[in-house]
Amino acid sequence: MKFQIFDQKWFEEPVYSSQGKVFITNGNNKYKVWYGIVGKGSKDPLLCLHGGPGGSHSNLVPLQGLGFERELIFYDQLGCGFSDKPDNPSLWNITRYVEELKSLVDQLGLKSFHILGHSWGGMLATAFTSKYPKGIVSLSLMSPILNMPLYINGTRIKLRNNLTTGYTKIIDDFEKSRKGNPEEYKKALMEHLKKHICKLFPNPPEPLTRLSHLSHKQVHDVMIGPDCHSELNIWGNLKETDVSGFIKDLDIPILFTCGDFECCPPEDVEEYYRSARNAELYIFKNCRHMTMLEEPVEFLNVVHKFISNYD
Secondary structure (H helix, E strand, O other), X not given: OOOOOOOHHHHXXXXXXXXXXXXXXXXXXXXXXXXXXXXXXXXXXXXXXXXXXXXXXHHHHHHHHHOOOEXXXXXXXXXXXXXXXXXXXXXXXXXXXXXXXHXXXXXXXXXXXXXXXXXXXXXXXXXXXXXXXXXXXXXXXXOOOOEHHHHHHHHHXXXXXXXXXXXXXXXXXXXXXXXXXXXXXXXXXXXHHHHHXXXXXXXXXXXXXXXXHHOOHHHHHHHOOOOOOOOOOOOOOOOOOEOHHHHHHOOOOEEEEEEOOOOOOHHHHHHHHHHOOOEEEEEEOOOOOOHHHHOHHHHHHHHHHHHHOOO
């Protein structure tokens, strides 16, 4: 099958054939993590990991278009979306999220499955696949930021230089010290969002609106930095995280994708791609970070073609 026509239903919250919550244990505490399954068929399911940190599954819902031949499993990481949102900053770190994902996979009884991760979800997917590779058929990394020091010391600087003169200072002053005019900050932030995150701003599609309603500030503040809405300033606990070294040891097919004008640019993704044993690379033209919303038909065709080769 080849997708040719955009279907607005792909942007709607799916009608799940099954949904529920699994229990995640951390010390003496138990929390509930939400999942929803859409689609049916005999092919291996696709487990979808959202970005953020602190986001939700919402911007990944176009993937429901693949439900004609397999199950699509969406879930919201702890602290996000429809999952529990405990007030506990110690929970928000990549190590615990890897174990959370392992609990989800075990409780859903997944034996053979594909994994797709977008943005931060790509970092999480890479760390998880490295530690728990059993049953994983393929790995799709969509606009992944796998090496945060690389992003901070290189990519972030390029993004800042791409903004209108003076906008970087406005963003820095507001995010670092809460100084400046909020309206000027919003204007500078919007230019960054439109140039690097989603070309559809300032009128984002419905999935991004739902994502903002379901996101959790504390998770993002701890892992990225307090009030770092632009992510051009990062001092959270991900600032030194680098999982890119795991790629060379993964003995499964890997798909790397990104937009050609985004916060995870082709030069970074190509570096990850070159280190892989068995990988494919696809760059979406005239796209930013939200390729699945900007070009949903092209996005579905790319993912469908890749995972179908390895069922």
